[in-house]
Amino acid sequence: MAQQLQNITVQAPGFAGINSQDSPVSLDQSFAATASNCVIDEYGRIGARKGYREKSSNVSFASNSRGVESVYESLDASGNKRIFSAVDNKIYEGLDFSSDITPVGYTPTANNWKIVSFNNHTYFYQRDHEPLIFTDASGTAVLSKHSAYAVGTATPSTFYPQANEVIGAYGRLWAADVSGNTKTVYWSDTLQGHKWSGGSAGSLNLSTVFPTGHDEIVALAAHNGFLIIFCKRSIIVYSGAESPATMQLADTVEGVGCIARDSVQNTGTDIIFLSEDGVRSFGRTIQEKSMPMRDISNNVRTELTELVREQANPIKSIYSADDAFYLLSLQDSQTIYCFDMRGQLPDGSNRVTTWSTINPRSMALLQDGSIYFGREDGIFKYEEYQDDGSSYEMIYYSNPLSFGNSTNLKFLKKFNITIIGNVAAETTLSWGYDYADTFNKTVFSTGKTDTDTSEFNVGQFGDNTTTLVAPSSTGTYLGAFSSAPTTTEVNALYYNTTDSKLYYWSGSAWVEEDTVDTAYVASNFTGGVDIQRPAINTNGSGTVVTIGIESTINGSPYSIQQIDVHALLGRLI
Numbered sequence: 001m002a003q004q005l006q007n008i009t010v011q012a013p014g015f016a017g018i019n020s021q022d023s024p025v026s027l028d029q030s031f032a033a034t035a036s037n038c039v040i041d042e043y044g045r046i047g048a049r050k051g052y053r054e055k056s057s058n059v060s061f062a063s064n065s066r067g068v069e070s071v072y073e074s075l076d077a078s079g080n081k082r083i084f085s086a087v088d089n090k091i092y093e094g095l096d097f098s099s100d101i102t103p104v105g106y107t108p109t110a111n112n113w114k115i116v117s118f119n120n121h122t123y124f125y126q127r128d129h130e131p132l133i134f135t136d137a138s139g140t141a142v143l144s145k146h147s148a149y150a151v152g153t154a155t156p157s158t159f160y161p162q163a164n165e166v167i168g169a170y171g172r173l174w175a176a177d178v179s180g181n182t183k184t185v186y187w188s189d190t191l192q193g194h195k196w197s198g199g200s201a202g203s204l205n206l207s208t209v210f211p212t213g214h215d216e217i218v219a220l221a222a223h224n225g226f227l228i229i230f231c232k233r234s235i236i237v238y239s240g241a242e243s244p245a246t247m248q249l250a251d252t253v254e255g256v257g258c259i260a261r262d263s264v265q266n267t268g269t270d271i272i273f274l275s276e277d278g279v280r281s282f283g284r285t286i287q288e289k290s291m292p293m294r295d296i297s298n299n300v301r302t303e304l305t306e307l308v309r310e311q312a313n314p315i316k317s318i319y320s321a322d323d324a325f326y327l328l329s330l331q332d333s334q335t336i337y338c339f340d341m342r343g344q345l346p347d348g349s350n351r352v353t354t355w356s357t358i359n360p361r362s363m364a365l366l367q368d369g370s371i372y373f374g375r376e377d378g379i380f381k382y383e384e385y386q387d388d389g390s391s392y393e394m395i396y397y398s399n400p401l402s403f404g405n406s407t408n409l410k411f412l413k414k415f416n417i418t419i420i421g422n423v424a425a426e427t428t429l430s431w432g433y434d435y436a437d438t439f440n441k442t443v444f445s446t447g448k449t450d451t452d453t454s455e456f457n458v459g460q461f462g463d464n465t466t467t468l469v470a471p472s473s474t475g476t477y478l479g480a481f482s483s484a485p486t487t488t489e490v491n492a493l494y495y496n497t498t499d500s501k502l503y504y505w506s507g508s509a510w511v512e513e514d515t516v517d518t519a520y521v522a523s524n525f526t527g528g529v530d531i532q533r534p535a536i537n538t539n540g541s542g543t544v545v546t547i548g549i550e551s552t553i554n555g556s557p558y559s560i561q562q563i564d565v566h567a568l569l570g571r572l573i
Helices: 282-289 296-308 518-523
Strands: 006-011 031-036 037-039 044-050 052-053 072-075 083-087 090-093 114-118 123-127 132-135 142-145 162-170 172-179 184-187 200-203 217-223 226-231 234-239 248-254 272-273 278-281 316-320 325-332 335-344 351-357 362-365 371-375 378-381 392-400 408-421 425-433 440-448 463-466 474-481 493-496 500-506 510-512 534-538 545-553 558-572
Touching: 037 335, 037 351, 037 392, 044 392, 072 114, 072 371, 083 123, 083 371, 090 351, 114 162, 114 474, 123 162, 162 217, 172 217, 234 282, 248 282, 272 282, 272 316, 278 282, 278 296, 296 335, 316 362, 408 425, 408 545, 440 534, 545 558
Parallel strands: 031 351, 072 362, 474 493
Antiparallel strands: 006 558, 031 392, 037 044, 044 558, 052 378, 072 083, 083 090, 114 123, 123 132, 132 142, 162 172, 172 184, 184 200, 217 226, 226 234, 234 248, 272 278, 316 325, 325 335, 335 351, 362 371, 371 378, 392 545, 408 534, 408 558, 425 440, 425 545, 463 474, 493 500, 500 510
């Protein structure tokens, strides 16, 4: 009797992100070996990141320029938004690089500024540089040296820290990592960022506080009324920072510190930072103390830390609440690690993918949630699905898949790939066997022909109310979740991103809506994009299979919903 062809489904491939830390043989199919230029979208699908488009003009940098190494948006006293950037040892205002606002007689020797807004002023700090103050309080916008700052009756203090780190918090500026003194935290007078002596200004020497006896301050953060001092080998926490003269040592962590000033990001509920052992959560570090084994970058720890040690240029980061990701940019490796911040995996880590080709020198989050990149050739916005007008490659490769049985031969006959996207894209499908480095490949194109789409390119049920075929009748669509939500509404609907199925609430249990196919779900619950189902004939055999999808992204979103493998299961090996 002929062996029956079996369908093996890889649901939500790459949903768990990259795992280069554990043995690929033991990994669940939800992990990816490669996920380049990818994000994990809100529906739990691995898909293409957005691209970038130039926003600057009049770009004429020096031939040996490193490009835009600082970029920042501030809101001035008049409610105007201003973009500042630093390049070629000059400071510019706006996206037109013709507006050089560097103070006369002031010559920066580097461009790695820490820029903060505080009390209607913008402050520029960098090691071995006199701080700069931007103000328009006098009606004339001007960038001044600290020593030359004068608006109305304001008089700057003669002392100012030439600090590499500065934050605005609890009604004052805080500065640290000063030239020749990496052990002291300074704070300004209340609401007076230009006054570092007199009034309520002061300082705190941590020499006797360091848990290891010797350390260096790298970064500062403020969270829930605490001042958090990140050192290279420890973290020191003070409570009562609203009144720094009487603040108290609240906690110390030994053996874990921060190694990159610009890796520190406040997510609203936590602080994320880069340590020698990878990307960490401040909250979890405080809970577990010293050396917690479960950190955000646990699944890529070794490869990440090896790349970090190779970095000579500043490491940059950004957190976007809108996109729900934390980006860590390693300039020398031309790699961005993208950590999905929607939730944690069972091991406590976060899902991670990588980006290439963008290679920013700096990053900034604007007031409207937009992300801007400073590159060697200008300032760019994270948007659309092209890299400055050109296509780029999204690459996904699975780990070796045994489909639950590593002893049977699998004779592959056909792949059915469910792809979410709305314009044609050239895609290369690769498959290989038994851990070999060679792959069979076939190229195909996806497009709008012979696809299932929502009518008029608009989701049918944008009003959040759906009418389904029996048995569920009419119900409210709750959204997409990895596990069942709580509801009491009969016929309420939700899409399960774990098993890629639609469920309705019967009144006592969640019931699979088996009369609605994947095309229906894709068109009506993903914003009206197209669903593609290419069928690819395959050949060969092996006990384990590696699957790769490489797609040319050129103006349209693209994500992988599901891979169906049609195979014959052969003899035991």
